[in-house]
Amino acid sequence: MRVLLSTYGSRGDVEPMVALAVQLQALGADVRMCAPPDAELRAVLAREGVPQVPFDRPWRSWERPPDAAERTQRVADLIAAQYDTVTEAAEGCDVIVATAMSQFVAPSVAERLGLAYRCVLFCPDVLDGLDGQGLDELFGKPINTHRASIDLPPVSDVGTFLFTDRPLLAADPTLGPWRGPMGFDARQTGAWILPDERPLPAELLTFLDAGEPPVYAGFGSMRTLDAGGVRAAIEAIRAADRRVLIGRGWAGLGLIDDQDACLLIGEVNQQDLFGRVAAVVHHGGAGTTTTAARAGAPQVVVPQGGDQVYWARRVAELGIGAAHRGPTPTVQSLAGPLGTALTPGTRARAAAVADSIGTDGARTAAELLLAGDAAERL
Template sequence: MRVLLSTYGSRGDVEPLVGLAVRLRELGAEVRVCAPPDEDFAERLAGMGVSVVGVGQSARALTTAAPPPSKANLPQRAAELIASQVEVIPSVAEGCDLLVATGAMPAIAGARSVAEKLGIGYVSVIFQQLTLPSPQRPPLAYPGRPFPPEVTDNRALWELDAQSIDALFGEALNTSRAAIGLPPVANVRDYAFGDRPWLATDPVLDPWLETPDLDVVQTGAWVLPDERPLPAQLVAFLEAGAPPVYVGFGSMPVRGGEEAARVAIEAVRTQGRRVIVGRGWADMGLIDDRDDCFAVGEVNHQQLFGRVAAVVHHGGAGTTTTAARAGAPQVVVPQLADQPYWAGRVAELGIGVAHDGPVPTAESLAAALRKALAPDTVSRAEAVADTVRTDGATLAAQLLLDTVGGDRHPQKG
C-alpha cells in the first residue's frame, strides 16, 4: 500500500504527519509526504526516514510576511497555494492508493482535487474541530469577514461560513480544477472535508459532540514518542536548580519578540522561578545575562515539558496536547484561530489558565502563573495526563490500512 500525506501549514500541521508516517511504515506501507519547503520541516521528516517533497513557498515566510492575511489578499494567496498543490502533488501521488490531506483549507481542497483526478482514495484530517460544521457551536470567522452581529443561530452562521469560504477560495479552486479537466465545485468547505472527515485530537482534551450532519472519525492525537536527547547545556541548566517555567509561542509571529520575552521573563521571575525561553518564529531571546534564564531553539518538547514547572504558550493543538501529556500546568496566551478554544479547554479541565487576550503584561502573566502553579492546578494536570491517549497515530494507521486493504475507500477523491 502506498499513502501520500499532504499538508500546508505551520509546524503543528506537519508534526502529526511524522507520527502517522512512522506508524504506517511499521505496518508495511510506503509513505510519501508533501509539505511546505521549510528547512526545519524537511529535516524533521528526513530524520525519521520519511520522503518529503516541498510544495508552495515557505510557511514561515508566508506567516511572517506583511501584510497579514486579510479579505483583500487571502484569495490571491489561496490561488497560489492551490495552484502549487495541483502542480506538484500529481507526480508524487503516482501509484498511491490513498491521499490524506490536512492543513489550510485551500490546500485540502487542492489535494482532494488531485485525488479526484487520479481516482484514488481520500481522507481529510483536521487537528481541531472548530472548522467542522456543528449546530452546537459557531464557526471561526475569516480575516476581514466578520459575521453579522445580529445572526446568532449556529446553523445560519455555518451557512455564512460556507459562503465566506466560497468567496475567498472558490474562484481559485475552480480555476485550478479547470486546468486539469475537472468540473467546478459549488461548496469548497464541504468538498474539502467530504462526508467523513477525521479529527486527530484527544477526546479528553477535545471531545467531539456527535451531530447528525457529519460522520466524524476521532482517532486521538497523532504523537510519536520523541527519543531525541535534550542538548547538554539545557540539561545542565535544568539540573542546576528548581524546575523552571518554559515560555514559547511556536510558529506564531508574535509582534515585538524582544518585548514579549521581556514581559514573560519578568513575570516568571516574580514567581521566584527560572525561565526557559523558546525562540520560535517570534525569535524571542534573553533580555540580560543573568543565569536564571536559558534560550532554546528546536528542542524535544516531550522530554522538556516533563521537567518544567509550567508551560506558557500560544495554544496550538500540538503544544497543548504535549503539555497535557507531560502533566505540566499551562498558561495559554492565545493569538488567533483555534487558540482561544484550546485556552478555554485548558481552563475548563482545570489543568491551567487561559490568559485574557493575546498581549500579556508582566502583571497579567504573573497572575496567570500564580494560578497555574497552585497545588490544585498541578495535581489536576498530573491526573489528566494519565487520561490522554497515546495511540492515536497507531489507531489512525491501522484504520487507513484496514479501509484500503478491504477495498473500502473512505471516499473517492
C-alpha cells in the same frame, strides 16, 4: 497500499503526519509525503525515514497571516504553490491523506486522478464552528477558478469539499472531544504523537539541575510575538519568583538581560522538557497543548488566532491551566493566568489529566486507512 500524505504548514502540521507515516510503514504500506522544504521540517522526516516530496516554497516564506482583503489571493497562491507537486507525487498511489493548507489542493488532485481521499483535522472546533456560507464566500472563488483551469466542475459547498463528510480527527478525546455538527461523521482517532527520543542539550540539563523547575515560555512558529511580548513573559515569570526558559521559536525571540536565572533555547525535545518545568506558557497549538498535557505540565495559553482560541478554552475548562485574554501579553495580563497555573491544585489536576491522554492515535488511524476506511471517492 500506496499512500500519499500531504501537508503544507508549520511543524504542528507536519509532525503528526510523520507519526501517521511511521505507523503506516510499520503495517506494510508504501508511504511518501509532500511537505515544506524548511530545514527543521525536513529533519523530522529524515530522522524517521519517511520519503519526502518537497514543495518548492518553504513555509517560512509566507511572511504573515493575510488580512481579509488579501485572503482570496493567498489561497490562490497556496494552491499554485502545491498543485503540480501533489499531482506528480500522487501518481500510482491508492489514497491521498491531507491536512493544513493542502486541503485546498488534495481533494481536486484525488478527483482528477480517481483516488480515494481523506481529510485530517487536528482540532474539532474547525467543524464545530463551520459556517458553510462563510467558507463559500472566503474560498469559493480561488478554488473554483483553479478547478476550471484543470477541467473540473465547480464546487458549491466549500466546507464539504475541504473537510469531506468523514474527516479523520487527530485529537485526544479528553482534550478535544468530538461534538460535531450534523452532516459530518468524524472519526476521532486520538492525537497522532511522534515519540521523541532525543536527549536534551547539556547546557539545558545543567540549567534544569541548578534550581527549582523553571517556567517555559515559547510560541513555536508564531511570529506575532515581538520583543515586548517576550519581555512581558520574562518579567511576569520573575515576578512569580520562578526561573525562566525562553524558546527562541520562529519569531527569533531573545533574552532581555544576562541574569543567570534565565536561559534561551532553540528547538528541543519538548516531550522530555515539559515534564521538568513548573508551567508552560505557549500559543496554544494543538501539538504543544497535547505535549504539555501528556507531561502533566500546567499551561498558560496566549492564543494568537485560529484554533488556538479553542485550545486555550479547553485548557481552562479542564482545570489544567489558564487562558490569557487576547494575543498580546503584558506583565499585568499574565500575572493572573500564571498564578492560576502555578497553584498546587492546577498541578494536581494536570497530573490527573495526563494519565488519560492516549498515545496510539496514529496507529488507530493507520489501521483504519489500511482496513479500507478510505475507500470512499469524491
